Amino acid sequence: MDRYRTQRIYVATTLNNRVQAFDRMGKFITAWGEKGSGDGQFHFPIDVAVDTSNGYVFVLDQKNARVQVFTPDWEFLGKWGQPGSREAEFLEPYGIAIDGNDVIYVLDSGNRRVQSFKATLALIPRPVTGRITVNGPPMRPGR
Amino acid sequence: MNPLAFDISNPRAIDTGIYGKEIFVSDITSNTVSRYDERGRLLRRWGSSGRATGQFNNP
Numbered sequence: 001m002d003r004y005r006t007q008r009i010y011v012a013t014t015l016n017n018r019v020q021a022f023d024r025m026g027k028f029i030t031a032w033g034e035k036g037s038g039d040g041q042f043h044f045p046i047d048v049a050v051d052t053s054n055g056y057v058f059v060l061d062q063k064n065a066r067v068q069v070f071t072p073d074w075e076f077l078g079k080w081g082q083p084g085s086r087e088a089e090f091l092e093p094y095g096i097a098i099d100g101n102d103v104i105y106v107l108d109s110g111n112r113r114v115q116s117f118k119a120t121l122a123l124i125p126r127p128v129t130g131r132i133t134v135n136g137p138p139m140r141p142g143r
Numbered sequence: 144m145n146p147l148a149f150d151i152s153n154p155r156a157i158d159t160g161i162y163g164k165e166i167f168v169s170d171i172t173s174n175t176v177s178r179y180d181e182r183g184r185l186l187r188r189w190g191s192s193g194r195a196t197g198q199f200n201n202p
Contacts, residue, residue, distance in 0.1 A: 047156075094154065094155050094156065094157075095154075095155070095156045095157035095158075095168075096157070097157045097158045097159045097166065098159065099159035099160070099162075099164070099166075099181075100159075100161065100162050103181070105157055105159065105166055106157075107154055107155075107156070107157035107168060109153070109154045109155065112151070112152070112154065114157065114166065114168065114179075114183065116181075
């Protein structure tokens with residue numbers, strides 16, 4: 001679950017393979033997603049985080065071992081990650097969080113590490129899809 | 144980087160402080176919460192198994 005300063009609340013309903021959005025009073029706004037491995041599809045979306053600059057929604061898609069990024073209107077912007085133990089690979093990740101500087105932290109539980117990322121999004125007028133670049137070394141406590 | 148072990152076996156949730164610079168990770172095996180700086184150095188760890196104040200069960 002995460003919230004943005006627009007006061008939207010996002011909930012990953014993991015077993016439904018969906019993400020739902022609510023307003024701050026708990027009123028349902030919309031739901032996205034279905035089971036699968038394509039863009040905008042999920043397999044066990046386990047956690048959600050929202051960046052502070054744009055309100056982009058980062059969904060940790062656990063069994064697809066990736067992060068997908070969407071606009072608040074649920075346009076697909078990009079994705080990264082695949083199963084594995086190298087840089088920008090994940091094994092059964094359980095959590096995602098974004099700090100005030102928009103550094104993205106993925107709790108890569110199966111690898112017993114946290115990886116940090118900085119996402120750069122090419123802002124192109126809609127509906128063109130943006131692009132994500134993963135920069136910087138992952139943070140590996142204990143490695 | 145400080146070679147502090149990421150010695151928790153079942154990390155289950157993560158969040159950041161509101162100003163960044165710190166991350167918190169919970170572990171469901173040791174029933175602890177750990178606070179790290181942005182470089183991954185352990186700053187503090189607390190919690191144990193139980194129901195008392197300051198204890199956790201599958202955080």
